[in-house]
Amino acid sequence: MKFAVIQFPGSNCDQDCIAAINSIAGLHAEYVWHKETSLRDFDAIVLPGGFAFGDYLRCGAIARFSPIMQAVVSDARAGKLVLGTCNGFQILCEAGLLPGALVRNRSLRFVCEMVTTRVEVANSPFMHGCSEGTLLRLPIAHGEGCFFADPETLRELNRDRQVILRYSDRQGRIVPEANPNGSIENIAGICNHERNVFGLMPHPDRASDARLGSADGAKIFRSIMETINANRAEAGSSLAEQVA
Amino acid sequence: MKAKVIVTPKKTVLDPQGNAVRDAMRHLGMPEVRNVRIGKYLEIDLDGKDVDLEKRLDGLCRDLLSNPVIEEYSIERLSE
Numbered sequence: 231m232k233f234a235v236i237q238f239p240g241s242n243c244d245q246d247c248i249a250a251i252n253s254i255a256g257l258h259a260e261y262v263w264h265k266e267t268s269l270r271d272f273d274a275i276v277l278p279g280g281f282a283f284g285d286y287l288r289c290g291a292i293a294r295f296s297p298i299m300q301a302v303v304s305d306a307r308a309g310k311l312v313l314g315t316c317n318g319f320q321i322l323c324e325a326g327l328l329p330g331a332l333v334r335n336r337s338l339r340f341v342c343e344m345v346t347t348r349v350e351v352a353n354s355p356f357m358h359g360c361s362e363g364t365l366l367r368l369p370i371a372h373g374e375g376c377f378f379a380d381p382e383t384l385r386e387l388n389r390d391r392q393v394i395l396r397y398s399d400r401q402g403r404i405v406p407e408a409n410p411n412g413s414i415e416n417i418a419g420i421c422n423h424e425r426n427v428f429g430l431m432p433h434p435d436r437a438s439d440a441r442l443g444s445a446d447g448a449k450i451f452r453s454i455m456e457t458i459n460a461n462r463a464e465a466g467s468s469l470a471e472q473v474a
Numbered sequence: 475m476k477a478k479v480i481v482t483p484k485k486t487v488l489d490p491q492g493n494a495v496r497d498a499m500r501h502l503g504m505p506e507v508r509n510v511r512i513g514k515y516l517e518i519d520l521d522g523k524d525v526d527l528e529k530r531l532d533g534l535c536r537d538l539l540s541n542p543v544i545e546e547y548s549i550e551r552l553s554e
Contacts, residue, residue: 287514288541295538324541331543333483336490378487378544412488 231455233259234272236302236318238282238293243316243435247278250438251451264296274311274454275302277318279371279433289332289374290321299325311355311454312427316372319419319429328422328429329387330379336412340373344443345410347418347432348398351391354421356428358453358460365402366395366446368432370410375431377413377420387420395419395430475523476552477531481540482513513545517552 235247244261251259259276262269269275282293293299299321306312306327314322322328335341349357349364357364379387387393395418399408409416411431419430434447483489489511496510516539520527532549540547 287539291538291541323543329543331541333487333544334490336488338490338494376488380486380543412490 231257231273231458232271233257233274233276233451233454234262234269235259235276235278236264236298237261237278238264238280238296238321240282240284241278241280241317243279243433246433246435247276247315250435250447251276253438254448254451254455257451257455262298264293264298267297267301269298269301269305269310272310273458274313275305277302277312277314277321278435279316279318282317282321285317285374288324289317290324293317293321294325303327306422306427309424309426311457313356313450313454314427314429315433315435316370316375316431319431320374322427322429327427328420329383329392330377330420332374332431333376333378334374335372335376335410340371341375341410342369342371343410344369345418345432346398346400346402346408347395347430348402348404350393350396354394354428355425355457356421356450356453357394358456360449360453363402365398365400366432366449367437367444368434368447369436369443370432371436372411372431375411375413377411377417377431379414384414387417388415390423392420392423392425393417394421394428395432475520475527477518477520477528478550478552479516479518479531479535479539479547480513480550481516481535481545481547482511484544484546487544 248259349360352362396416421428434450437444437447492510492512499507535547
């Protein structure tokens with residue numbers, strides 16, 4: 231199964247993503263330069279962290295107009311799984327594939343630390359096998375990761391269970407003290423309405439090896455693979471039914 | 475033509491930078507400062523000056539120069 235890792239000028243977690251994905255049996259990741267125009271050969275798309283185009287104007291504001299983004303948007307609309315981590319999350323929001331926006335951390339500080347996040351929705355395509363309340367230890371490193379959405383959007387996100395991850399304390403409580411950046415309602419990661427596009431500020435790519443402090447991030451990459459396999463098995467069996 | 479574009483955070487969006495500057499101004503002997511909002515100022519030189527150009531500039535203000543989720547913008551034409 232082939233994953234695309236998009237490289238924008240200024241991406242700096244592309245290598246981490248490639249290493250994390252390639253460490254999982256059955257997965258193979260390849261770089262795709264932002265000037266490319268097709269992602270036809272790939273089963274899933276990853277937008278890595280970094281500072282695409284220097285974060286000039288706003289994080290992700292210029293990257294969303296890169297040629298490859300047309301392919302990302304059309305493949306996402308066709309149902310392909312798309313993951314955006316950190317800067318990748320910001321780009322997905324700017325591109326309109328995810329609601330809301332990411333603004334300057336409330337503390338005005340760049341935060342670089344290990345945090346605990348709580349899985350809010352069981353068995354989403356990106357959290358296969360994770361029950362609600364599962365705690366994931368993941369690192370964050372960002373200056374503009376404060377999630378913002380207007381009240382109506384926030385209501386929809388909660389109603390349609392699109393909030394996948396929230397910052398929590400080690401006991402899994404969603405408390406203000408566990409919020410590293412001032413995100414509204416401790417939101418760390420959300421998916422779109424169709425549930426095939428997922429963005430999160432933490433770095434699963436930097437938490438895919440226990441020797442680096444946590445391997446919880448690998449669960450997300452593995453989950454994408456399992457979801458694709460499950461969808462294919464389902465498509466295969468319905469095809470078999472039609473033929474029979 | 476020359477245009478001046480000002481992008482500001484929406485009132486509903488927290489502006490921690492503005493708050494920090496507000497507090498600094500108060501500390502420096504100006505307790506009258508009630509609020510500070512920090513935005514962006516862009517000065518743009520353009521060739522031409524027809525209505526269509528202004529319309530396209532407005533479109534790019536919406537799509538690129540500002541993010542309507544968190545920001546508002548205004549365009550002012552500068553006389554040359």
